[in-house]
Amino acid sequence: MKIGELAKRTDCTVQSIRHYDKEGLISASARSEGNFRLYDKSTVDRLMFIKHCRSLDLSIIEIRQLLQLSDSPDERCDEINRMIDSHVIEVEQRINDLQSLRKQLKSLRNSCSDKRTVKQCGILSNLSRHGNI
Amino acid sequence: MKIGELAKRTDCTVQSIRHYDKEGLISASARSEGNFRLYDKSTVDRLMFIKHCRSLDLSIIEIRQLLQLSDSPDERCDEINRMIDSHVIEVEQRINDLQSLRKQLKSLRNSCSDKRTVKQCGILSNLSRHGNI
DNA sequence: TCTAAACTCTATACTAACAACAGAGTCAAG
DNA sequence: CTTGACTCTGTTGTTAGTATAGAGTTTAGA
Ligand SMILES: [Zn+2]
Ligand SMILES: [Zn+2]
Ligand SMILES: [Zn+2]
Ligand SMILES: [Zn+2]
Numbered sequence: 232m233k234i235g236e237l238a239k240r241t242d243c244t245v246q247s248i249r250h251y252d253k254e255g256l257i258s259a260s261a262r263s264e265g266n267f268r269l270y271d272k273s274t275v276d277r278l279m280f281i282k283h284c285r286s287l288d289l290s291i292i293e294i295r296q297l298l299q300l301s302d303s304p305d306e307r308c309d310e311i312n313r314m315i316d317s318h319v320i321e322v323e324q325r326i327n328d329l330q331s332l333r334k335q336l337k338s339l340r341n342s343c344s345d346k347r348t349v350k351q352c353g354i355l356s357n358l359s360r361h362g363n364i
Numbered sequence: 365m366k367i368g369e370l371a372k373r374t375d376c377t378v379q380s381i382r383h384y385d386k387e388g389l390i391s392a393s394a395r396s397e398g399n400f401r402l403y404d405k406s407t408v409d410r411l412m413f414i415k416h417c418r419s420l421d422l423s424i425i426e427i428r429q430l431l432q433l434s435d436s437p438d439e440r441c442d443e444i445n446r447m448i449d450s451h452v453i454e455v456e457q458r459i460n461d462l463q464s465l466r467k468q469l470k471s472l473r474n475s476c477s478d479k480r481t482v483k484q485c486g487i488l489s490n491l492s493r494h495g496n497i
Numbered sequence: 498t499c500t501a502a503a504c505t506c507t508a509t510a511c512t513a514a515c516a517a518c519a520g521a522g523t524c525a526a527g
Numbered sequence: 528c529t530t531g532a533c534t535c536t537g538t539t540g541t542t543a544g545t546a547t548a549g550a551g552t553t554t555a556g557a
Contacts, residue, residue, distance in 0.1 A: 233533080233534075234533090234534070235532090235533065235534080245533095245534085249535090249536095263534095265534080265535085266534080266535060266536095267533085267534055267535075268534085268535090
């Protein structure tokens with residue numbers, strides 16, 4: 232299977248597959264005479280796994296770790312569980328930051344109304360609270 | 365005032381001031397004989413304005429627009445109000461995305477418990493729902 | 498006046514995960 | 528044997544800086 236068919240089967244772009252290849256998440260089982268990457272069927276699953284991880288915003292580094300960990304099936308899976316835990320914490324931190332941001336922006340927006348001039352704009356005057364721009 | 369003092373007064377790094385300079389958000393009123401940037405007091409206010417905008421996660425492009433708009437004090441401020449409105453929508457979209465992400469991650473995490481092996485890991489098996497990695 | 502420290506300059510590389518090319522080579526069908 | 532579809536590597540751009548390198552400038556003390 233060449234890269235284009237792999238892309239079709241997994242609904243990834245050819246570029247991102249090459250990117251994952253370069254990053255070591257997947258690898259071609261061989262190259263054709265003309266140097267085309269050749270993949271076997273198992274790469275479809277591996278790529279779907281990667282896609283699933285990316286949809287959860289796991290970084291390529293984290294995915295690489297997961298793939299490495301899955302190579303030791305008899306080890307404890309603590310590390311995997313801990314990775315997801317800390318990923319959840321990252322996401323929650325981002326949510327908190329954004330919610331506080333949203334609050335500030337809403338209050339900023341409420342400081343202006345329609346039909347004012349730039350000079351009277353409540354938003355601009357709040358943003359430049361001390362001194363003129 | 366040289367760049368170092370401006371940095372101290374505004375609590376910005378020298379590098380980011382140079383960056384804003386290059387991006388056209390501020391500009392040195394002159395250069396010294398030895399080619400050092402020289403700023404006047406008004407730049408402190410302008411830089412505080414920029415800092416305030418950045419703390420609200422407004423992009424450099426958006427800040428540039430705001431600064432341009434503030435040069436026409438007698439125009440209507442609709443565009444400013446609209447910019448903040450759409451920025452709020454961006455932020456809300458990001459919050460929604462992250463909350464859905466958080467949900468998925470939590471449920472993924474619940475599919476595994478302590479003291480399992482990698483082979484039994486609920487997280488890994490969910491991530492590779494179809495076929496083995 | 499000389500020197501050393503502190504400051505500043507430009508230019509480059511790096512961050513994340515790709516996307517979008519350019520320019521060249523490969524392969525399949527007609 | 529040519530045309531079009533496909534693929535290759537390598538480079539650049541995205542954001543808002545941070546972190547260097549290597550060179551030049553300024554300032555204070557000896
Ligand atoms: Zn993470
Ligand atoms: Zn307004
Ligand atoms: Zn915005
Ligand atoms: Zn587990």
